[in-house]
Amino acid sequence: MRTYAIGDIHGHLDLLKAAHALIAADRAAIGDTEAPVVHIGDLVDRGPDSRGVIDFLMQGQALGAPWVVLKGNHDRLFTLFMNDPADRDPGLRSELAWLHPRIGGGATLASYGLHAPADRPLGQVHAEALEAVPAAHPDYLRQLPTWHLRDDVLFVHAGVRPGVDLRDQREDDLLWIRHEFLEDTRDHGALIVHGHTALSEAKHYGNRLNLDSSAAYGGPLTAVVIEGREVWHLTDAGRVRLDPPHQAAAAE
Structure with missing residues (x-):
């Protein structure tokens, strides 16, 4: 059973479109038009075009693309702010807020045309966000699933x-857990x-596969194809096998 996935x-709309281009090339090479593409969450924050990312994914799904889009913690932070800027996500450290530069909510609101959202009174920014952000966007993020099970891949x-x-x-765990799981x-x-x-x-650990390759911090956006439990990283040069360290060592 084949599934594509994106971290x-x-x-970063440009990186997202490039990842889909790699998937399209792999589909063409193997003659597959039906395998789903799972987007692993965190559509928004830090990058320059969160609005464009949401539009792209909404439009693709509306046109019938076999895409699954999961909710990330940053996506939930956005929806909480839009509902009530005083509301706090239990997973967020007490000294931080969604508009804090480390979290990146200001960049998300800037993609909707708000000026310096992290540097102005919260109430004013929230009022402007309610005017600038299409209601369909937070509504879309709120209803995203938190997991997708396909055969023996979760x-x-x-x-x-x-x-x-x-x-x-x-x-809360599905969106925020770290050490207990990692x-x-x-x-x-x-x-x-x-x-x-x-x-x-991206790194394969045997029991888990981490696809977050730091697009938020200037790194690449990873796209993979998974067949059974075998994984290939999709690159401009084609598939590159991604194995757990012990398997990779045994193959050398």
Whole structure:
């Protein structure tokens, strides 16, 4: 069973379109038109065109593209702000807020035409955001699923709470979890494909596959194709096999 997947986008529409071009090239090479493309979440924040990213994905799905778009923690932060700027996400550290430069909400609002949103009174910025942001955008983000299971591959933004059945997983964990998941080496019953924790490049750990290659910080946006539990990184030169370290060493 074949599935394509794309890592954390963070407002980089140019990188997203380039990732889809790589997928289109792979589809053409193997004659596949039906395998879904799973976007792993964090559509917005930090990058220059969060509005364009949301428009692109909404329009593609509306036209019938076989795309799955998952909710990331940054996507939820955006919707919380639009609902009530005083509302706090329980996963966000107490000293930070969505408009803090480290989080990148200001860049998202700037893509809708707001001037210096991180440097002005919160109430004023919120009022302007309600005028500038199409209601369809936060509505779209709110209804995004938090996971997608395909055969024995589970796609989720941040990870899962180890040892907890998928039906009992909490959205807070699916969008925010780090150490408890990242440091757990057991098999989770499915290959967990996730993002959220930025690396210099995508990495396969055997029980999980991290696709966040730091597009938010100037890195690339990773696109992969997964067949069973085998993974290939899609590049301009074609497929490059992505194996867990022990398998890669054994092949040398």
